[in-house]
Amino acid sequence: MEVCPYLEETFKVIGRxxxxxxxxxxxxxxxxxxxFSDMKRDLKRITPRxxxxxxxELSDWGLVEKKVVTTxxxxxxxxxxxxxxxLxxxxxxxxxWAQRNVELEENHS
Structure with missing residues (x-):
């Protein structure tokens, strides 16, 4: 039996x-x-780079769009x-499922 190729491609996106x-x-x-600054502030452990x-990457996959606001x-x-x-x-x-089944570390913030 083969793995669904569509699911395989999807995991290439969300698995990164x-x-x-x-x-x-x-x-x-x-x-x-x-x-960008809001995401950097709230996703604490990701570096700006x-x-x-x-x-x-998400933009290249057509999932996110960058919009310049002329203010x-x-x-x-x-x-x-x-x-x-x-998605x-x-x-x-x-x-x-994760909320029901995954235990977080004590120091998780």
Whole structure:
């Protein structure tokens, strides 16, 4: 029996460090969008370089869109695309399973 090739490709996306968490984070934000600085602040253990690389990667997969807001000073927002939101929603049952079955370390923040 073969593994579903679509599921295999999906795990290539969400199985990489931070990708699933970034999708989850953006899905919880107002209008499914956030500024880079907000994500860096709230995803405490990711470095700015890694966050930048991950957002580019998610953008290349069509899951996140970068939008430059022409305010003074210029502002950059990252939005989930429809495809990204659908994937984030598909991860909700996995999150629920984890809440029931995964034990967190004492010092987890």
């Amino acid at each position: 460090s931070w990708n699933g968490l970034i999708l989850n984070y953006l899905s919880r934000c107002d209008e499914r969008a956030a500024h 890694a966050l930048s690389l991950k957002l580019t 003074t000073p210029l502002s950059v927002e990252y939005h989930l695309t429809h495809k990204g939101y659908e 984030a929603e598909a991860l909700v049952p996995l999150e629920e």
